[in-house]
Amino acid sequence: MFLFLSYVSWIFHGKIVVYKLVRVDGNGQLVPATDDELMEVEGLMENEKHETHIVADTGQALGCISNEVSSSGMPQLESSEGLSQSENTEADTEKLSAQLEGTVPFGAQSLTDDHATQPGSVGECLKPLDGPIQGGSSTSAGCISSTPDFSKLKGEICLDNLSIKELHEVFKATFGRETTVKDKLWLKRRIAMGLTNSCDVSTTTFVIKDNKLVKKDNEDSANNVNLATGKEFQAVAVEFNGDLLNSLSSQIDEHQTVSAVRSGNNVVENNFANEDLAADQRAAKRVRKPTKRYIEELSEAESKEYSGNSGRLLASTKNIGIRPLPSESHGRLARNAPLEGRTVITRLDSLGGFGIQVPCVYRVRRSRPRKNVTALLKFHPSGMSMTATFIKRGLDVHGSQMGNESMSKVLEAKSSPEQTHQFAAESNKEKSSTNLGHNMELKYVDPSGDTSDDNVVTVPTAKGGIRRKHHRAWTLSEVMKLVEGVSKYGAGRWSEIKRLAFASYSYRTSVDLKDKWRNLLKASFAQTPVNQVASSRKHPSMPIPAPILLRVRELAEMQAQVPSPNLGASKLLACGGGGGGSVNETRPGYL
DNA sequence: CTTAGGG
DNA sequence: CCCTAAG
Numbered sequence: 001m002f003l004f005l006s007y008v009s010w011i012f013h014g015k016i017v018v019y020k021l022v023r024v025d026g027n028g029q030l031v032p033a034t035d036d037e038l039m040e041v042e043g044l045m046e047n048e049k050h051e052t053h054i055v056a057d058t059g060q061a062l063g064c065i066s067n068e069v070s071s072s073g074m075p076q077l078e079s080s081e082g083l084s085q086s087e088n089t090e091a092d093t094e095k096l097s098a099q100l101e102g103t104v105p106f107g108a109q110s111l112t113d114d115h116a117t118q119p120g121s122v123g124e125c126l127k128p129l130d131g132p133i134q135g136g137s138s139t140s141a142g143c144i145s146s147t148p149d150f151s152k153l154k155g156e157i158c159l160d161n162l163s164i165k166e167l168h169e170v171f172k173a174t175f176g177r178e179t180t181v182k183d184k185l186w187l188k189r190r191i192a193m194g195l196t197n198s199c200d201v202s203t204t205t206f207v208i209k210d211n212k213l214v215k216k217d218n219e220d221s222a223n224n225v226n227l228a229t230g231k232e233f234q235a236v237a238v239e240f241n242g243d244l245l246n247s248l249s250s251q252i253d254e255h256q257t258v259s260a261v262r263s264g265n266n267v268v269e270n271n272f273a274n275e276d277l278a279a280d281q282r283a284a285k286r287v288r289k290p291t292k293r294y295i296e297e298l299s300e301a302e303s304k305e306y307s308g309n310s311g312r313l314l315a316s317t318k319n320i321g322i323r324p325l326p327s328e329s330h331g332r333l334a335r336n337a338p339l340e341g342r343t344v345i346t347r348l349d350s351l352g353g354f355g356i357q358v359p360c361v362y363r364v365r366r367s368r369p370r371k372n373v374t375a376l377l378k379f380h381p382s383g384m385s386m387t388a389t390f391i392k393r394g395l396d397v398h399g400s401q402m403g404n405e406s407m408s409k410v411l412e413a414k415s416s417p418e419q420t421h422q423f424a425a426e427s428n429k430e431k432s433s434t435n436l437g438h439n440m441e442l443k444y445v446d447p448s449g450d451t452s453d454d455n456v457v458t459v460p461t462a463k464g465g466i467r468r469k470h471h472r473a474w475t476l477s478e479v480m481k482l483v484e485g486v487s488k489y490g491a492g493r494w495s496e497i498k499r500l501a502f503a504s505y506s507y508r509t510s511v512d513l514k515d516k517w518r519n520l521l522k523a524s525f526a527q528t529p530v531n532q533v534a535s536s537r538k539h540p541s542m543p544i545p546a547p548i549l550l551r552v553r554e555l556a557e558m559q560a561q562v563p564s565p566n567l568g569a570s571k572l573l574a575c576g577g578g579g580g581g582s583v584n585e586t587r588p589g590y591l
Numbered sequence: 592c593t594t595a596g597g598g
Numbered sequence: 599c600c601c602t603a604a605g
Contacts, residue, residue: 459600469599495593510593515599518596 176476176545472507474516479544482516483551491517491559521556524549
């Protein structure tokens with residue numbers, strides 16, 4: 001197997017993030033993990049010893065990936081018009097993403113909190129094979145209905161002997177989306193993780209009760225042994241990155257993998273693009289006219305040599321600090337002759353039997369808040385200067401041995417995640433002039449968008465101008481997190497929620513949260529008619545699961561009743577515990 | 592800067 | 599989602 005690694009570094013909320021991208025020969029592009037994935041995984045890491053699980057899960061996901069059609073059910077929008085990239089690549093990526101998307105186990109409790117957990121059926125496994133799981137309201141066992149059958153999440157759930165079909169049902173109820181994965185084990189684990197809000201699920205038994213996994217046997221403690229604590233693992237990761245990744249990816253067959261090593265947080269992640277990412281990529285291909293912003297940016301620093309080419313090419317070749325590893329000599333990768341000093345990395349792709357060199361595609365920044373870029377560049381003189389220069393170096397010096405060591409050293413110099421978070425928050429306010437930023441460089445460290453690709457649509461405005469409008473569909477998980485946040489901190493305290501509950505989602509601004517909440521309210525009060533005529537379209541957008549809407553309504557009413565009796569935590573606690581079902585602090589890292 | 596509300 | 603007015 002051929003693969004190459006490359007480094008992309010940028011700053012996210014003041015943190016240096018190093019991504020190690022792995023690309024398997026024959027497949028498509030490099031896909032850096034998005035910051036939110038990163039953060040999410042990080043969140044997981046903070047809680048438990050997830051390293052093993054994540055890795056393991058990855059393996060599994062990959063294992064069954066080939067059977068999958070398209071989890072998101074989204075049509076493949078990209079056409080021959082796209083880059084010469086193989087469609088397979090895209091498809092694979094999407095599959096991976098879709099599967100990975102669900103990996104985030106948070107919020108499961110909100111789903112089951114008040115509505116799904118009923119004492120009634122406790123203590124009994126559902127008997128799947130006897131018919132439709134649990135009568136309830138439900139839409140038949142066919143997975144065609146668009147509304148998840150949440151009754152399946154009630155009480156104790158015994159995933160063990162469910163049929164695939166049934167697992168799909170449960171999956172849908174759990175994650176609010178469908179899956180086409182046919183691997184039972186994967187489904188079970190996935191669901192289990194979702195329901196238990198943890199990656200720590202058994203590999204053998206899947207009985208979930210009250211959001212907790214009922215372990216029936218002494219399971220895989222053995223699995224954890226190797227990887228031990230995060231720190232040890234980190235050491236390994238840092239030192240043996242290459243090998244680690246190599247072996248990792250060889251474990252997972254020939255599937256494209258994107259794994260990230262983030263030394264700063266002592267974690268090694270094997271990251272696949274998540275749903276959003278996939279969506280973004282689709283969009284990226286769809287919208288191939290270079291955005292105005294692109295043009296601006298390009299004109300700023302880029303030479304004109306490419307101006308004749310399509311913007312797409314420009315965009316895709318606009319990578320920096322990407323350094324193919326020696327393995328490039330495997331032939332699949334070829335480095336073009338430098339064009340006016342710039343090196344274009346291309347890869348040999350076979351298209352229709354012909355070997356074609358196409359530029360490697362890297363994700364480009366999307367940056368809504370460009371202003372923030374500058375803000376983020378103003379590092380704390382003392383704390384960040386080193387980092388800053390480091391980044392600069394990393395970006396500028398292509399061929400230099402910007403090894404893992406140096407990277408990790410810098411990263412290690414940084415403090416714990418929490419502190420880093422705070423620092424990040426702080427750093428926005430900081431005003432130092434560590435001036436390293438020509439926009440050119442900044443672009444690549446832009447925390448807010450880089451990974452999150454553009455779903456940028458230019459909208460002509462009445463006033464003659466055209467403005468970009470990015471759209472990023474809200475994930476179910478995001479929605480749940482939002483609800484959770486509102487229940488914790490109260491609606492209206494968007495910035496709080498943003499900071500505390502949405503730290504992982506860089507692209508959601510407090511305003512976004514507010515807007516989304518508004519929409520949720522609208523949706524929740526607009527009673528969901530028994531049957532939506534909306535069934536006309538296949539997957540316009542997953543409707544928000546009823547329980548969530550219910551909860552939204554509850555919170556709304558509740559908070560309306562109690563406008564703002566007092567300030568301080570008491571209120572918040574009261575709110576949380578009162579109606580909506582409190583949200584337990586399962587994440588030590590947050591507050 | 593953060594919220595709220597309109598578009 | 600964006601923009602803007604208001605605290």
